[in-house]
Amino acid sequence: MTRSSLLLLLGLLLVLTGPATAGRVDCPPAPTPLLRLPGIAAALAAGQPLVIVALGSSSTEGSGASSREATYPAQLEADLRRALPGHAIRVINKGIGGQDASEMLQRLDTDALALHPTLLIWQVGVNSALRHESPLRFREMISAGVNRARAAGVDVMLMDSQRGAWTRSAPERAAFDQVLADLAELPGVALFSRGALMDAWAAAGTPPEQMLISDGLHHNDRGYACLSAAVATAMVAGLPASRPATLATRSP
Numbered sequence: 001m002t003r004s005s006l007l008l009l010l011g012l013l014l015v016l017t018g019p020a021t022a023g024r025v026d027c028p029p030a031p032t033p034l035l036r037l038p039g040i041a042a043a044l045a046a047g048q049p050l051v052i053v054a055l056g057s058s059s060t061e062g063s064g065a066s067s068r069e070a071t072y073p074a075q076l077e078a079d080l081r082r083a084l085p086g087h088a089i090r091v092i093n094k095g096i097g098g099q100d101a102s103e104m105l106q107r108l109d110t111d112a113l114a115l116h117p118t119l120l121i122w123q124v125g126v127n128s129a130l131r132h133e134s135p136l137r138f139r140e141m142i143s144a145g146v147n148r149a150r151a152a153g154v155d156v157m158l159m160d161s162q163r164g165a166w167t168r169s170a171p172e173r174a175a176f177d178q179v180l181a182d183l184a185e186l187p188g189v190a191l192f193s194r195g196a197l198m199d200a201w202a203a204a205g206t207p208p209e210q211m212l213i214s215d216g217l218h219h220n221d222r223g224y225a226c227l228s229a230a231v232a233t234a235m236v237a238g239l240p241a242s243r244p245a246t247l248a249t250r251s252p
Contacts, residue, residue, distance in 0.1 A: 027226035030200035035190045035238040039155035043118050044239070049088035050080070053112040055104055056123030059162065060095025064218030071095075072219070073121075075228035083236050092117075100127040101141045108145050113152050120149050121192075121231075123159040125177060126217075129170035139179045146183055156189045157231075162223075163198040163208040165216030190238075197230050 043050055054060050054073040062071030069075075077091035094111045096103075101124050112120055122145065128138050142158070149156050160177040167173050177195055184191035198208055209216070211223030219227065 025222050025225045027222075027229055028201040028204045028206040030197050030204070030230060032230075032237050033192070033196075033234045035157060035192065035234045037119060037155045037157065037190060037235065037238060038188060039118050039153070040235065041239055044084065044087060047087075048118075049090065050084075050119070051115060051117045052076070052080075052089070052091045052119045052121060053115055053117040054091060054093050054095060054121045054123070055108065055112050056095040056121075056159070057099045057104075057127055058095065058097035058218060059126065060093060060121075060123045061097045062093070062095065062224070063097050064213040064215075064220055065224055066221050068093075070221045070224055072224045072228045072231070075225055076231055079228050079232035080235070083232055095123070098127065100131060100133065101125070101138050101145075105141050105145050108148060113149060113154065117154055119155045119157060121157045121159060122146075125173075125180060126161045126166070126170075129161065129173040129176045130166065132170075132172060135172060135175040135179060138176055139182075142179060142183060146186065146189055150186070150188050157192055158184055158189065159192050160195050162194045162212070162217075162219070163202070164212050165209075192231055192234060194227065197227070201226075 040050060052073075054076070058064075060071075060073060062068065062073075065071045071093060073091045073093040073095070077089060080089045080091070081087075092115060094107075104122070104124060122142075124142065125138070146156050146158075158180040160180045161167075161173055177193075181191055181193075183189055198211065201211065202208065211219055211226065213220050
């Protein structure tokens with residue numbers, strides 16, 4: 001990364017995760033992955049609107065959030081608009097609590113691909129792990145969904161499971177996360193690891209319990225806000241270095 005690109009990224013981090021002002025929250029430090037999303041980059045370069053569909057279960061729907069506006073998809077739309085001024089950006093929440101991979105796959109076409117998104121964010125794996133489903137069957141279903149999305153020209157960002165007390169009831173969790181990591185090696189597919197993010201938060205002194213509600217599974221408002229900020233930062237960090245300097249000039 002060049003010095004100018006690094007300065008842009010640092011500025012964006014301050015915008016998205018800086019001290020709590022104007023409704024923003026203070027987020028623990030964490031490394032920023034570079035999410036290479038060619039469809040997003042091409043749409044921005046062409047001045048086209050970004051349509052992002054967030055498909056998932058309760059973490060996407062927003063269980064534990066105090067309002068619809070506090071869910072991660074709603075905050076991601078606001079964060080990306082701040083980071084990419086002048087671009088039309090819409091993030092559509094298609095999360096349904098309690099659903100597993102098979103149920104999401106059944107509605108992939110109608111709830112996601114029919115909306116012609118630029119990017120599909122697919123948060124999946126927690127309920128499959130809790131129900132002790134087959135990781136092999138999980139791989140087949142996620143592979144099928146990813147292939148359908150890519151055939152439609154849609155970038156895919158897979159999102160793995162969070163940390164928390166719930167993992168004691170799901171010893172197979174790591175196997176499902178590994179499936180998503182493996183599939184993220186495919187062209188046009190990326191992984192945003194909530195597990196790695198929360199591990200970094202914990203290493204910085206913020207354990208999972210501070211980012212979850214009392215059930216030990218779902219994020220609280222701070223957890224959703226910091227998840228959104230981390231996703232937005234990773235998306236912008238993965239854009240070509242030719243992005244204009246206005247990315248980092250907005251104050252919180």
